Amino acid sequence: MGFVRGFFNWLGTTLKLMTYNKAGFIGFLSTCAILIICLIGPFFIPLDTKTKLDNIYQPPSAEYWMGTDHQGRDIFSQIVHGGKDVIYVAAVAAFLSTFIAVGFGTLSAFAGGKIDTAIMGVTDVFLTIPQFPLLAVLAAFITLNNLTFLGLFLGALSWPALLRAVRSQALSLKERDFVEAARALDLGTSHIVFRELVPNMMTYIVISFTLALTAAVYTQVGLVLLGLVPVSGSNWGVMISFAWTQGAIFFRDAMWRIMMPILAIALFQLSVITMTRSLELAFNPRLRTMV
């Protein structure tokens, strides 16, 4: 019981801290809503695959919330089903790149010396090579038909900017008084790392993760638009890509078909980025003790 109560206490404090920034909290709610719709929605809303030629390019109505596409299919059901692949790939990529960035960024900062020079040298080279063309050129001779592999591929190449940021954060933490004090008290390396450093780095790690998430959505949809990722089915990126290659962006009536997946992606990106403002508060150990 005590554990459960402790958990709810923690959750309550976290949510309370998050409401301190109103825009951030709205971003949080909207991110949750998008996640729920995309991950649970498909179980309740069937994907409309039936061609209804008497029904093409309908504007939004009570029956078709987001209108219909060039084959008279319901766009809303495609949007609901089209999110999970995008979010899954982005999450895999974000986990991998955050892991690399945080792991090697802190290692670089704390080890110093030759290890630091080597890690930063590699990072600088990767940072100089423009990410998106590199991904596109590599995708031209690597087959990316598996979602997990696509996520790992994106994650493996998109850590450099995050690593630099994490390293500079770790460098500044290393010199702070409380770390100095913990060292002077001889509290041991594991205490210093997990009790002093990680809680202070947590904000940074979480924000790195959300930024990596949006970056992965960006590159992923970009690769789909270039036709380099043969992902089939209804996926927000694939929807835009089809609308584009079929020339629907130049067709007046086809507006809803293009606008809805664009809005879905834009709303997801905006929500996640805005949410970071609240996460900044929720994971700040100093604010927690003040509540």
Add this chain to the structure above:
Amino acid sequence: MQNYYVRRIARALLMIWIVSTIIFFLIRLLPGNPVEQYIARLIETQGMDYENARSQAAALFAIDLDAPLWQQYADYIWNLLHFNLGVSITSPGTPVSAIIARFLPWTIFSVGIGLTFSFVFGILLGLMMAYRREGFLDHALTVFASVVSSIPNYLIGILLVVWLGVQWKILPIAQMRGTMSPGMTPSFSWAFLSDALFHAFLPISTYVLTTIGTWMLSMKGSTVGTLGEDFVTVARARGLKDWRITTAYVGRNAALPLFTQLTIAIGFVVGGSFLIETIFQYQGIGYVLSSAIAQRDYPVMQGVFLVITVSVIVANTLADFLYGWLDPRIKVG
């Protein structure tokens, strides 16, 4: 003083060398590398025997496949120094360097104008937001900046086509395709310049819209921090004119951290430009890259990718020079 510039240039050259080396090993040694894929395709589609296919591939990539690896590498570097990047597969006989020379200036033109415009106006708007913080203008611009900077740039590009071109019919998007109107020849005349700007209008607007938000928000944050500094209070106490404090004391110092961000932004914008150019059918280097990727024209892909990376390195070095000129302190360190 001199030392700073020399160090920066040496660093840029080192970077260019490392990147070219990486590219060499990617095309030559990776399993399923372009050379092997091209040989396989020739055998498959043209019924060529292995020897012929191999020698044709060697000619295209300007690599002697029978020489030892170090010799191939030395040749590759030697060829690069002479701007010999091989020959295009899809338009036979056209050297890759000629393709680059023809299309690169358009990308430098559009990306350069777009980034400069957005950086300068972003800084001015950010400065204004910081001076009028918590006012209506600040809130409105903050919302605008957060929204535009979170939407992927190619989606903004598509939105511009859909709304300005198709739904509202404000812009003649069909005429705006390409880099200049038919029959126009490059010259230093108003007619040519305005035509070039007319055709580059949509890509430039996209670059400005997608990057200006970041500059506005960073500049605002940085300015608010600078306004509390002692030297600003001292400048006020000395009775300096407000305008002079804003420009020479607050603005100049607040803009400094943004220059480090500029170097990352240049890479990002140049990197993303190839989707933007494809959307607007703007024939710059990015457009060439995306069609080379679509047709698997490996020598062009390799050459263009190298040129894009080198442009980013050059742009970063220029940004570093500008930074060193604005903040003399870093030249010492």
